[in-house]
Amino acid sequence: MLQAGNILAQSSFSFSGSNDISGKSFNTIGSFETTPSNYSVTKDWAFSLITGGEFSDYFNSSLYTIALSKRLSPHNFTLRYTPGYQKEFFFNSGESIIINDSTSNSLQASFNYRELFGLGYSIDLTEELSAGFTMRYFTQEFNKETLTPVFSDSVYLLRENVNENISFWKTDLGIDYFLFKDLLISLASVNLLNFGSSVSESEFEKYKLKTEKNVLLGLNYFPASHLNLSAYYESSGSFQTGLSTGFSFLGGNLNFSATVFHDKYQEPFIAGIIPSISFSINNFGIKILGVKYFSNRNTSGSYSFFDREGINNIINNRYSLDKAVMNFTFALNTQREKYLEFIDVEIIEEIFPTLSESYFNKPFAVGKVVNIGNKQVTVKPFSKIEGLNESEITSPYVSANPGDTVRIAFYTLIPENYKGTKTEISYADFFIYSINDEPDDRIQKAVLVNSSNAWDGKVSNLKFFIKKGFEFSIGYSKNILSMHKSVLDTTKNLLLPFVKTNILFDHFVKELVYTADPRASAEYVQFPEETVKLKGGDCDDLSVALSAILESAGIQTALVDYKADGEPRHVNLLVNTGLAPEYAGFLTNNDTKYSLRKNEFQKDEVWIAIETTSLTDFNTAWEIGSQKFNNEALINMGLSNGKVEIIDVY
Template sequence: MLYQKVFTILNLIFLKSFALLLLVCSVSYSQENLDFMGGYPSLMTDGFRKNSFESNPGNFVAKSDWEFSAIYGADFSSSGSNISNDIFLISLSKKMDRHYFYFRYTPAFKKSFIISAGNNITIDSSSASLKTTINYSEKFGLGYSYSFGSNFSLGFSTRYFEEEMKEDVFNFFIGDTSILTTSTSVSQKKFWRTDFGMNYLLSERIRLNLSSKNLFLLNENGNLSNKHFELKLKKGIIFGLESKLSENLALNFNWDVASSFLLGSFYLFEIFGGKVIGGINITHDQTQNPFINVIMPTVSFSSNLYSVSLSYINYLQSRNNRLSDFAEKGIQNIVSNQFADDKLLLSMNFALSFKHEKAVEFLDVEVTNDIFPTLTEEFVNHPFAIGHAKNLTDKTISVKPISFIPGINNEHIYSPTVEIAPNSIGEVKFFTLISDEKNYEKRKIDNAEFLLFTTEPDYEDKTEKPVLINTKNNWDGKVSNLRYFVYRSFDYSLDFATRTMKNYSSAIDSNVYLKKFNSVKVLFSEFVKNMNYFSDPRTSFEYVQFPKETMERKGGDCDDLSVAFASILEIAGIETAFVDFKSDDGISHVNLLINTGLNSSQAELITQNDKKYFLRENQNGEDEIWIPLETTHFVSFESSWNLAAEKFYREAIENFGLQKGKVLITDIY
């Protein structure tokens, strides 16, 4: 299978790429994974992107269309005397088919250090001191990813950084008066940092992430005058694992392979028509103490239109780090380092458009059966159309198939829900209900509408197919389905049976054991009076008359006559069955099989010939005598019985028709 081959190739690419990066990348130091957006796992998505480049350089996203995000937060100094507020991040994203674009502006991704030289000089009335100011900032970032399917994507992120170093120097002016001033020497470094990442869905509950760290660094200009204070940007890799333990619980693990890691646990539940996700992240960074040096609780609430998250970053190590440590070691990360303060962050995501990402789509739909309006239960028990649908997501979904045929339905008809595994194809069956309020006098072709729904209020996919709607008298040629015609015109059959049995009550009641048998004789004799045999009025398709039509027209073919007489017997409380004699040319002949109510020991009451009846077991496990009857033979009951018995014994018994499937018996009830 092509899909399986692609799946295998991508699997090898992922594993080999991981091994290669482990070999070529050197040690990384700082915790890159601390994500101000909460670092929520994609397996527990509520429809919004709740991570950024820090934990998702490969830009995997399950969200579609336009999305706007912002983070507003506060920094708390270690003494608690100073709180600064700022907009940390503003982002805009767009997904188009398999392409995803992401832009972010990060005005508060910055850090400054002021180092005093310790020199204070006074000359005459002039004095001056020296200091060095070092500023680090990330200005903005761009990201792109391409999805090769719901289980694999590749992407990259690139970010623009600026480093600035301002150094004070003394200036002496000697004249009538000596003047001491300072001037500032400025050096800058501007560069782009680009990383690549891949995301791979190993199963419905496990996703693997692999990304580089500081893979490509492109300088726009030179370096700082003192390179010791430049960001320590050593190459590394980040390995991520998301595990969905249940529908509500997920774990997230990111590992900076040489030294640092982040571990998060998240729980989802629904309330007030939205989704709440609560979680906690802990991190280890070898540049900070203690071993677990950051705790980050986070909680979010989301609806279809927006999401709000609140996160608190708590550094467990004292923030009273000396500047001498900075001068000695420098920093490796602007936003998360040994000098960073605790932060309270409010993240907001907004859907700028309301286009729903399709979760399932039709691959095909085939109308497998024409519509025969009288065969109502057939379309409740058996599908009239079968489709194939593909799950476009990385989770199992419940698909609700819905159909609507204007010519037979008063409303949309819901078929049984189908579970489809992630990225898999499922068979979808469509059943229908036939309305009694429609007009079925003429055959016509109608457009059937097929819809697929999931949890969304709008359908996921839609298609239309032509379907043939037959007239009420059309029949699919299956003898077993003649029973639906028996059910019609019961009022007319009841009137006929009641009137006839009343007129011949003395003959019927002459023997208490033969009451059913005598009723059959009387009803048949009355039924065949003035009856004639004629073929279907239309030869292009099967046509069956309702019992009332047969009796009013005084004739029909074997189907019509068997249906009409079966209707009379059933309304009189006499069990009947159709006998379908199949021929090699595909043409069937139909007789009736009638329950006399007699047991095997009472056979001599009606015949001495054991070839004229057939024993069938009832629900109590007792044998009952059934007799065949040819409804197209109008001479007499006895001759119709004989004719049908000879045919039944020859074809069903002697020629093993029942065993070979050449003769079928279908009970009407």
């Protein structure tokens, strides 16, 4: 027979035990008992399955719960199916019938309590504050045999079975607030709102689940990275408290926890303990816990006591048995938390590998990213072009407020040793990170990667061809100048740049021929070494090669870009003689053959224009170059109206 006594158990009892040490784990989803507010840290999808069994004369296993949680930030939804949340009582009602043969037959009573499913909703109002509610659906089935006297020719007793099924919804509200980064406070109602069908047979009223209204206060404190202390107190006087600790293990976290609970309606004062061990790695978690009651538990009890007190908790009451429970949790999402989403990425520049440095200053792609979260985050953009980048390239970070769409510029780096001979379509992967180790979003776009010799047609970018393969130019110029050592040794120092230019040019053009670029549709520029080996090139190739050779000898050069309307674009060179204007007379009797440019010390220096396609001799190239420069850059004001541009190589 059942023992007498109250069986009003605490409401916050659950099979989740203490929180994991992070306190923000997805392992506790669907634990409506401890979190009536449906507070959850699920990032996207999370799934939980709890199975276990009771220890009685034999082990009864059952599937306790299946829970599914989904976040549509800042909203979180949870569905819980609880086939194992049931408790069934069979009693002899205490009344019996004496049959004719003197045998007696007891009348039966049975009571079946079930929680079938529940749903929860919560919203993150701020980064620290969340509020929500849960609704749980219960059914109760009452059966009782009664004897009814029937008066006819004789009086006899009719044995009848009285049955009643009722159901109700239990609704509670709650809020969770991070008072500090390491202290979570929870406040929730217990049995705030219950509605459903009522019993028609008044005698069953007393067997209904007790739904006494209470308030639940919870505290979760994280004093260290691997330590969590939790406590839940109900206004009825019941409470539970737990401790959880752990360490990193096999790339995941191994946690141990223990929760003890006091139920003022159960004996002894600490009614039981819930020890657990759990392991979580990436998006998967497993927890094994036990429920050990400190009082003796029997499978039989007093009907009169049950008849008087009833129950108020299906899974934790005076009749509950020790349990072993296993909780599997899996986060279905691949992203722990997502704040950012790509709207699109536009490739604005095809890739010209030789113009590598230019990509430091200009983006090759521009993306639009929206902050779908509820807090300001820093957008950390990365990109990786297949075949070009070995690792992800970081671009400048941008701050994004909730709901804002921000423009993200993607820059790239091109390895110096890249040598692509063909123009190919490659793919660029774009990533955006916010607070996670994993990207919030990614997108892939096709991008045209040109060959190393490809040029975008901007004269300012020819300087990259000049700088490439500088070792060859140094060797080339050193070799030629060493052949004219005697001349150079007898030259005044201030005239050395001019004389060197003269020598290098004359040697450079000796075996060269001018060849128009055959690739009219696609700009193609030879590297200096290629021009020397091929013994020819167009104005771009020759200007690049001569500039590289002069620069390698310490002579400053600038490219002159003539963009005359209706005529083919032309490029030649300005060369710095390093002379002050007072000494220009050493070079020429004609003051229209040079121009003055200020150096970094704001002193005028004499620069001369060289026509690199004039492959005869230095003086002729100078004359032609200066005439063109005078006419188009100065007299026709090409420098002012943008038709002529000077681009310093360094």
